[in-house]
Amino acid sequence: MAQLFHRSSNTLSKVSIFAVLFLIAGALAFLYAYHNSDYMTYVDVPREQPVQFTHEHHVAGLGIDCRYCHTSVEKSSFAGIPPTETCMSCHSQVWTNAAILAPIRESFRTGIPVKWTRVHDLPDYVFFNHSIHVAKGIGCESCHGRVDKMPLMWKANTLYMQWCLSCHRDPAKNIRPRDQIVTMGYKPAEDQAVLGPKLVNEYHVNVKQLTNCSICHR
Amino acid sequence: MERLQSPDVRGIAPNPPVLAKGYTYDAITEKISDLSLNPKLTRGWLGGFSIAITLAGCMVVAIIHLLFTGVGIWGNNQPVGWAFDIINFVWWIGIGHAGTLISAILLLLKQNWRTSINRFAEAMTIFAVACAGLYPLLHTGRPWLDYWLFPFPNSMGVQQQFRSPLLWDVFAISTYASVSALYWFVGLIPDLAVLRDRAVKPVARKIYAILALGWRGSAQHWRRYRIAYLVLAGLSTPLVLSVHTIVSFDFAESLIPGWHTTIFPPYFVAGAIYSGFAMVLSLCIPLRKAYGLEGFITARHLNNMAKVMLAMGLVVGYGYAMEAFMAWYSGSPHEMGMFINRTTGPMAWSYWALIACNIVIPQTLWLRRARRSTLWLFIISIVVNVGMWLERFVIIVTSLYRDFIPSSWHTYVPTIWDFAMFFGTIGFFLTLFFLFIRYVPVISIAEMRELSHEVEHGHH
Numbered sequence: 001m002a003q004l005f006h007r008s009s010n011t012l013s014k015v016s017i018f019a020v021l022f023l024i025a026g027a028l029a030f031l032y033a034y035h036n037s038d039y040m041t042y043v044d045v046p047r048e049q050p051v052q053f054t055h056e057h058h059v060a061g062l063g064i065d066c067r068y069c070h071t072s073v074e075k076s077s078f079a080g081i082p083p084t085e086t087c088m089s090c091h092s093q094v095w096t097n098a099a100i101l102a103p104i105r106e107s108f109r110t111g112i113p114v115k116w117t118r119v120h121d122l123p124d125y126v127f128f129n130h131s132i133h134v135a136k137g138i139g140c141e142s143c144h145g146r147v148d149k150m151p152l153m154w155k156a157n158t159l160y161m162q163w164c165l166s167c168h169r170d171p172a173k174n175i176r177p178r179d180q181i182v183t184m185g186y187k188p189a190e191d192q193a194v195l196g197p198k199l200v201n202e203y204h205v206n207v208k209q210l211t212n213c214s215i216c217h218r
Numbered sequence: 219m220e221r222l223q224s225p226d227v228r229g230i231a232p233n234p235p236v237l238a239k240g241y242t243y244d245a246i247t248e249k250i251s252d253l254s255l256n257p258k259l260t261r262g263w264l265g266g267f268s269i270a271i272t273l274a275g276c277m278v279v280a281i282i283h284l285l286f287t288g289v290g291i292w293g294n295n296q297p298v299g300w301a302f303d304i305i306n307f308v309w310w311i312g313i314g315h316a317g318t319l320i321s322a323i324l325l326l327l328k329q330n331w332r333t334s335i336n337r338f339a340e341a342m343t344i345f346a347v348a349c350a351g352l353y354p355l356l357h358t359g360r361p362w363l364d365y366w367l368f369p370f371p372n373s374m375g376v377q378q379q380f381r382s383p384l385l386w387d388v389f390a391i392s393t394y395a396s397v398s399a400l401y402w403f404v405g406l407i408p409d410l411a412v413l414r415d416r417a418v419k420p421v422a423r424k425i426y427a428i429l430a431l432g433w434r435g436s437a438q439h440w441r442r443y444r445i446a447y448l449v450l451a452g453l454s455t456p457l458v459l460s461v462h463t464i465v466s467f468d469f470a471e472s473l474i475p476g477w478h479t480t481i482f483p484p485y486f487v488a489g490a491i492y493s494g495f496a497m498v499l500s501l502c503i504p505l506r507k508a509y510g511l512e513g514f515i516t517a518r519h520l521n522n523m524a525k526v527m528l529a530m531g532l533v534v535g536y537g538y539a540m541e542a543f544m545a546w547y548s549g550s551p552h553e554m555g556m557f558i559n560r561t562t563g564p565m566a567w568s569y570w571a572l573i574a575c576n577i578v579i580p581q582t583l584w585l586r587r588a589r590r591s592t593l594w595l596f597i598i599s600i601v602v603n604v605g606m607w608l609e610r611f612v613i614i615v616t617s618l619y620r621d622f623i624p625s626s627w628h629t630y631v632p633t634i635w636d637f638a639m640f641f642g643t644i645g646f647f648l649t650l651f652f653l654f655i656r657y658v659p660v661i662s663i664a665e666m667r668e669l670s671h672e673v674e675h676g677h678h
Contacts, residue, residue, distance in 0.1 A: 004424060013432070113481075161373065162372070162376075
């Protein structure tokens with residue numbers, strides 16, 4: 001009887017055993033790398049906006065407080081995207097004819113809000129609340145990074161759950177005095193290893209309950 | 219050609235042989251391999267296959283509807299959070315156990331009557347585990363996230379709860395499925411080589427050749443095969459006990475009266491073997507009849523399986539008795555209330571039907587005449603299968619539907635989708651089994667040749 005297969009199939013069959021292992025391992029490694037890549041997370045990726053608003057200029061250059069625009073950050077779950085009127089509170093006086101601000105004036109005239117591109121977007125099953133974080137001494141910078149150095153806004157962190165948990169498991173390493181909330185480039189006045197636990201105590205942060213599922217998922 | 223005819227088995231000897239007289243190597247090879255290579259497309263096979271695949275279609279429809287709509291299409295809701303999905307899961311997983319027991323433990327115990335039934339009992343195991351696995355995967359509600367059941371590097375910063383028996387279940391079932399499939403396949407290799415060598419159609423020959431992994435039957439091959447087979451048998455042996463023990467922990471580790479019981483592990487394992495042997499009988503009685511395999515699967519096999527079933531039935535009966543005893547002896551009003559409700563409440567019919575099916579009717583197996591009657595054995599095997607399904611129904615539903623707070627008591631009524639899924643998996647199981655009968659040797663050719671040598675010449 002003739003051979004059913006060419007003799008090379010011996011080698012092929014042996015190689016294929018390893019090939020399958022490497023292919024599976026490779027596919028899993030690729031998925032892992034892809035999931036954590038900037039391409040997927042948009043970390044450090046400046047996002048185009050309808051108006052090229054620069055936080056760098058407004059925060060670092062002019063020294064405007066975060067809360068001038070993000071008015072509800074201390075009282076509400078949502079920090080607030082400023083309405084066009086907030087922009088016009090200055091830009092009806094300065095740079096009134098600047099071409100770059102044309103969409104703002106247009107929006108003010110028509111009453112149709114500017115469609116900003118959302119940079120920080122959590123899944124709908126996460127009930128994030130800005131006010132509690134601010135009230136318990138977590139600075140803007142801790143999550144949003146050095147906004148005063150961002151000409152266009154980008155994400156400084158992945159906002160993945162493991163990142164949230166890294167602080168919820170040990171908030172002492174990020175907590176700061178309440179009067180330093182909006183400070184950019186904050187340096188603790190004393191050793192954070194000492195100050196952190198002290199503030200956690202003072203602000204009554206119940207670290208144990210911070211990792212309950214229902215703290216964020218309801 | 220005289221020797222190719224099945225020997226007469228109607229006259230039953232006091233202790234029938236494990237292999238009818240007159241089967242030479244050639245006769246064995248020809249008889250079994252012909253079932254795969256030169257099958258007669260009988261009306262029985264076609265009819266059975268059509269029914270099976272139609273039911274499997276129901277399952278597919280039920281799953282698609284489930285994926286688009288959600289688990290709300292099922293009847294389970296608070297307080298009966300587990301119902302058909304878990305009943306059927308435990309039922310199918312239990313059925314698989316006989317295959318592993320026959321193929322692994324009986325091999326290690328050198329029981330030569332396992333030889334002619336191990337192949338299809340193992341196939342039954344794999345198909346039953348496939349059906350069982352569907353239920354918890356769909357029960358999660360979001361089956362596309364089921365890979366979350368396994369520990370993997372993730373961006374969520376959380377890992378599985380290793381203290382939960384539900385997670386142990388994931389490992390128990392996946393180990394069981396992979397070891398069983400591997401064991402089955404390794405055992406098949408010499409037979410696939412026989413089919414390759416005897417196949418005429420070039421496509422069939424190629425497919426069998428690829429699956430036979432270049433088996434030439436050299437002494438070296440046989441030596442390695444023996445080692446691999448024995449190692450896998452050794453790996454499978456603890457699985458007979460561990461898998462259903464862990465399944466029972468899903469219940470026993472909770473604090474529900476009726477579940478929180480130390481008797482559960484042994485009683486579940488015995489129940490699994492009980493239902494498994496019932497299923498082996500339900501499958502092999504029609505199979506040997508349809509394909510004239512009475513010479514291979516003799517009255518001896520049926521008799522032995524009936525005895526195992528009887529013994530396991532008694533262990534299960536002891537389990538029921540202990541549940542009743544502990545309900546009283548514990549002095550716990552919840553435990554006692556649950557037991558009284560189970561035996562006299564609105565769902566008492568299920569408890570007494572279970573006692574009839576699992577304890578009363580199988581006692582006829584004490585009679586030799588009952589064990590020798592294939593028809594009666596077949597009926598009993600179906601009755602036990604029904605009884606074991608009822609057992610899981612009783613354990614799950616009657617423990618849950620009367621919660622600790624009377625205001626949350628609520629009865630359970632399955633929906634049409636529960637039934638579509640249940641009968642659908644039976645169809646899926648039978649579809650796989652019909653395909654198995656058609657394409658794979660239903661009895662191990664290599665081991666039967668060995669057995670015929672032993673029968674003719676005594677042990678080596």
